[in-house]
Every structure is written in C-alpha cells, then in structure tokens.
Amino acid sequence: MNKYFLSLMSILILFQSFKVLDEIFYHEANNIQKGYVVLEEKVEEKEIETTEKTSENEEIDINELFNNASIEKGTKIARQCSACHDFSPNLKIKVGPPLWGLVGRKVGVISDFKYSEALKNYNKNWTRQELNGFLENPKNYIDGTKMIYKGLNKINDRVNLISYLESLK
C-alpha cells in the first residue's frame, strides 16, 4: 500500500514539475514574442502618424493663418525691409530688388538687379510657402543669398507680411 502510494505521489510530482517548467519556458517565450510584435506595430503606426501630421499641419496651418492675417500689421513689419527694398510700383532698385508684384513672381527676375548665384539659380516662384521659409531665416533657407536679414521668428509676423506683399499688385 505504502509503495503504491509513494510511486503515485512521485508520478504526480513529476507531472506537476513538467507543468511548471512548461509554464516558465513556453509562456515566457510566447510572451516575449507577442510583446515584441505589438511594440513594433505601435512604433510603426506612430511614425507614420507623425510624419503625416507634420506635413499636413504645415499646409493647413499656413493657409488657415492667412484667413486671419492683417495687411495692416504686415505693412508695419515691412518697415524692417524698406531700407533695402522698394515696395512701390516704381520698381526702384535699392540694396535689394523691388518687391512690388512679388508673390507668384519667379525668384530673381528683376533684370537690373545683380542677384547672388544662389537666387539666380533657385528656379522657383515666390509662393506663400517659399516666402514663409525664406523670411524665417533667409541664409538657412537659400544657402548663399546675399540678403543680410536675421529673419522673422513668429509665423504670424511672416503671414501678415506675406499678406501685405500679396496686396502689392
């Protein structure tokens, strides 16, 4: 009786320890893998979301900001430029080229003005987007420009100024 009982017990213990070992190894391996897969998916989703959001946001933001832009405030900001730029239809050349009719105009096309190679070869039009980038930090935006101006940090200032520039036609 005792013998049988002992062997039954040892079988049970053996069985139990298999179960425990199985729990430890099999489940851990399983969990690690699951965790890894889930994490990877999340990271990928986040990356896509952020890249989409930033590019969308910039487009939406800048055009939305123009809805509330103030030409009057832009006129005041333009005083910072008037030492070097003429804003009138006379298209006078000062230190810099005249800015009448600038928005939509090709970069570097005032024939009597001696542009830097950087602007001459830029080959784009002055859109809202281009002006927004250039006026934030001219030297960073178009490497090699000879416009010496530190730039306007606030996007609202740039938007107001660009609205003023759009009115010059």
Ligand code: HEC
């Ligand atoms: C210290 C003088 C100076 C100031 C201040 C200045 N600019 Fe300029 N700007 C220049 C010069 C010089 C150029 C020609 C740059 C080149 O050829 O690389 C230029 C070029 C430009 C152009 C390109 C025009 C074209 O025909 O393609 C724009 C746009 C412009 N400036 C806008 C502005 C605005 C707006 C301000 C004020 C926020 C301003 N600048 C302030 C000197 C100045």
